[in-house]
Amino acid sequence: MVTNQNQIACPNCGSPIQANIRQLIDVSQDPSAKAKLLSGTLNRVRCEVCGFESALATPLVYHDPENELLLTYMPVELNIDKQEQERLIGNLINRVMEDLPPEERKAYLLQPQSVLTMQGLVERVLETEGVTKEDIEAQRAKMRLFEDLLRSPEDQLETFIEEHDEDLDSTFFQLASLALQSTPDQNARAAAGQRLEKAIELSSFGQRLQAQEQELKEATESLRALAEDGLTREALLDLFLSAPNDERVVALVNLARPALDYSFFQLLSEKIDEADGEEAQRLTNLREQILEVTQEIDQIQQAQAERAASLLRTLIDADDLDEAIQQALPLIDDLFLGTLQANLRVAEQREDQETITRLKQIEDKIRALIEQSLPKGFQLAQKLLEAEDDQAAEALLLAEQERVDEDLLNALMGAVQQLDEAGQEEAANRLRKMHRLALKLSMKSKMSK
Secondary structure, eight states, X not given: OOEEEEEEEOTTTOOEEEEEEEOEEETTTOHHHHHHHHHTOTTEEEOTTTOOEEEOOOOEEEEEGGGTEEEEEOXXXXXXXXXXXXXXXXXXXXXHHHHSOGGGOOGGGGSOEEESSHHHHHHXXXXXXXXXXXXXXXXXXXXXXXXXXXXXXXXXXXXXXXXXXXXOSHHHHHHHHHXXXXXXXXXXXXXXXXXXHHHHHHSHHHHHHHHHHHHHHHHHHHHHHHHHHOOOHHHHHHHHHTXXXXXXXHHHHHHHGGXXXXXXXXXXXXXXXXXXXXXXXXXXXXXXXXXXXXXXXXXXXXXXXXXXXXXXXXXHHOSSHHHHHHHHGGGOOHHHHHHHHHHHHHHHHHTOHHHHHHHHHHHHHHHHHHHHHSOHHHHHHHHHHHOSSHHHHHHHHHHTGGGOOHHHXXXXXXXXXXXXXXXXXXXXXXHHHHHHHHHHHHHHHHHTO
């Protein structure tokens, strides 16, 4: 991806803004680029002085070799003459060609497709994902419905939800949740969140969702009770056999997938062989349902694992690692970090020092960025957890007592509970002591104000 460092003036207050302007998106080189384009975060800048935030208009070339797609976009608002447009776009396309081995330079590269708007570019990219214009319009209709929900008078809200019950589905709630997350005003976000909770409470889909959550809670409690006595395949099978509905079966599969192995299904098959008539059919249907859900889970996990491995390869090969990690941050999760650790262990076994150094460099940079993004209280809690001994932790806490807040207290207590559950009594007691000291410092600070 071609990235230019530019200083621009904020359109709102005129303050200088340092902007990373990206003009070439090659999804084979940067897997996170497509996500940034589709999410609307590509070339987005924010003024730290006045808070103004917007996407910059800039020429773009989008290249997806897997789908043999080469798109060009020139914003009309730039008012660039045709000759200069051709020069700018031509340079970007030449960069695409230069980055490809000769055997991969195909005919589609000589016939780039021009799009007139950013929305048109997004729609063409979505088409490669199997998303049609009809799908996009359907999503827009859901967003308009969410806006109508927010504008609906309080005394007419129940009637509105009842009239649009069929349209308040999974897609609606997913899009509405994303819209909430991107709402900068806290008061507006809180008010919209209350409306959305009301829609969940009263709509048919929301009620089904609540029922599923309740089944998941019940399934979790039943598995926890079994674990206290020793979880066996026979006991797990009994849970499935006594499941009151399909939702409980799905919840149990999601929670206990690692235990659903060959031996488990062998036990279930033996039950089927011993049964007759309707009971045999019921157990057969149960086996088919469990198999179907486990296959869906496995397919999702496989796709996620492949995406994490691909992202890791991209970071390993990146010329500018800091920039690559910044672009990849939205895709970095626990699975990615686990993939990184697994590759690091393999490299250590092979004594591949070059790969070890690179992977540790990636890990250190990611963890530093994650820690920087945490509230100050959580950052201090992390430092306390990493302290060598009690004395070092107490000294750190006293030295930075102005950073003692609710985030720190909650983080410490959460860590104590996790250590207690894991049976790590010594570590839990140590953190419990830190929590008491932090609480004392917090109360002292509040009393002095």
